[in-house]
Amino acid sequence: MANEHAHTVSSYEQELTRLRALMTRMGGIVERQTALAVLAIVDGDVAAAHEAQVLDPQVDALERDVEALAIRLLALRAPLAGDLREIVAALKITGDLERIGDYAASVAKRSLKVEAPSSEIPLGGLRSMGRLVQENLHRTIEALSSKDVARAVEVWQSDTVVDELYTAMFRELVTYMMEDPRTIRSCTHLLFIAKNLERIGDHATNIAERVYYAATGEMLPAERPRGGGAAPKG
């Protein structure tokens, strides 16, 4: 019996480890998609734009794998307290990761539709947004993989800057379109690209909140620090 018990525990630990590995892999892929999407806009890298989109089905498949494994763990192992919170958090976090992958693929797809030569379009703001969002996402995936609560709080606090950059970018692009209507089509795609980057930042913050809750059992305040009060959320 002692052996059988040891076997059960070890196989439970193995399955939990596998769940964590799936999460880290999913996080790694959406981080790569986001990096590729930023290259696609900022450097006009067409190959990067294609790769970011090609990775999307892998993300969707990983979301399904995590869900199937979570259901098995819940059904067969009846986990409690911290483990249960972690499994529920995994189910919710994959939803955010899937959205991030979707937004990154959308940014990549739109980058191919920005027709005007990059010198005519103000890409400085997008470059800064892209860099910041990538940094935040990287720290989020680190916090997720290592259950690093301090890192999660860092991400949660720094989303404000992304929101402010987005609001500035929105105004800049609208002004640009008014000054030169030939840029309207490209600028509308850039508007959506900026919005999608901002949404990636928001989902990274959601994940940071969930990492914090899963690790501590406490919630961060409902109202996160927000910048760019003038811009609607969605």
Next chain:
Amino acid sequence: MANEHAHTVSSYEQELTRLRALMTRMGGIVERQTALAVLAIVDGDVAAAHEAQVLDPQVDALERDVEALAIRLLALRAPLAGDLREIVAALKITGDLERIGDYAASVAKRSLKVEAPSSEIPLGGLRSMGRLVQENLHRTIEALSSKDVARAVEVWQSDTVVDELYTAMFRELVTYMMEDPRTIRSCTHLLFIAKNLERIGDHATNIAERVYYAATGEMLPAERPRGGGAAPKG
């Protein structure tokens, strides 16, 4: 003992019923938010725009309530098979409902920023999109409340039309901005409004897929029917 067992079973059923009631309530609120948001754009109804936004914290609170109750059910009742799938589906579906509420609030907020008189801006497409998205969402919430699989498949199939309307709307608004640059600011808000309505339709479809899976244990095909192939997803 028999009584105690009966008591446990009945209290389990009560908690599952409460979970379903919370989901139906959450669905009802986001449906109302969406209806108000559509009124806000199509009729310029300022009161509706405010109400749609004011409801948002209730949706967030309900998402947390569902999560807390789901964790309790999982910890104390160790549900199996159909019940377990239903609880996991509830955890994922609240994520979609929360996003729908967010998009509706954002549509309402942006409706207040559309400055040009409505006669100058082509609202016909938004009216059709709004009506269709509302219908789809209504059927989704019905499918969710009554576990109506046939209804879920109906929603899943009809999202194509919403996507096609969105693509037409996108082209129409870009043409409009080019013809009269004074409308650029308002039209960019309308672009985001159209995109948010399209996203609400997408999330309704996600929910329909989950209702189907929770009820049958089978997944609908990974590729749903999609319209408007020209428009990026995010």
